[in-house]
Amino acid sequence: MPTPSQTVGPFFGFALPFPGDSSPAVGGEALRIEGQLLDGEGAPVVDGLLEVWQGDQFARCRTDAEGAYHFTVHKPSPTPESDGIPTASHLNVSVFARGLLRHLVTRLYFPDEQAANAADPVLARVDPGRRATLVARRDGAVLRFDVHLQGADETVFFAH
């Protein structure tokens, strides 16, 4: 029987961060992603932890006093799912926080991949009215991707 999950709690900040944790990409075409983790009332979640992984890239970032996080990563190349269906470039994003008895998993898609996103088999399974929660926004030099845990703008999360 799989071991049940429990919350990461509020006191992981001395243990889980590590030097350079949020920035696996050095040089090249590194991409900076910024966002905020927000609760059901739109208040920042100041004790959250996000992890991004895709291919060889793994990044981790603790949210700050504004609930903000940032990642510097390389944009991943499209990866076929195991049954060969092509998918659009994306990052897998896991969210941990006090109050989350199980972590949440979502995906970040890129705004400059409209055609690939339109053909993506995962986005196709998402209610069209909620797909936009999975696509980052261009905001000057960075991409912006907020995660809403609850509420009208609730981010789409995947069963895992």
Added chain:
Amino acid sequence: MTSPGEAEEFEPPYLYPDYKSTVLRAPSRPLVRLPEEWFHNARGPAFGRIPVRSEDADLTQQHQGEPLGERIAVSGRVLDSDGAPVRNTLVEVWQANAAGRYVDPVDDHPAPLDPNFTGAGRCLTNSDGWYRFVTVKPGAYPWRNHPNAWRPAHIHFSVFGPDLGSRLVTQMYFPGDPLMASDPILQSIADPRGIDLLVAAFDWETTTPNWALGYRWDIVLRGRNATPRGI
């Protein structure tokens, strides 16, 4: 083999109002289900960037002196849901000191810090899936969830496993702790058999004479045959 219905009830829900922090943080929409093989195709990360030194597994040797408290060795195997060992995977632990206080600056419980104890460790499982940490038994501590709320003694665990679907963050508890029965974080698991999976066993075999008490706790990660968990 895990049957879908059973696996579901061993997991805590997202919304569990007795644990107040869930109320504004639990998603309210159903989680979107993807074919399981898509999920397990997302291979886990390379750990090269997370520094793991051999001394990171002994939390009693990270400072000049020895920490106060009951010295313990916690060990066990990381297995997948088919019972196969999960080799060379990263296990991270963190905990309060023997007085029930975390080093973390967020913790304002008026119990003493121990200058000889940080309470964070890392190790990689060996070729049979074994991990082992030496530490001190963490103390219970109060929290503000409800009047006179106390967390039972616990050690936080973070385990990766082979893919996105196997990622697990959880807590290990100690046998016989009377605070477990009134802890909403633990009691959010509806089935007592699920709760039992989070409680270590005192173990004579790993108790070192004149040195440390042994606790044994195995961790089972969701494997390729596991059913994704819904809301």
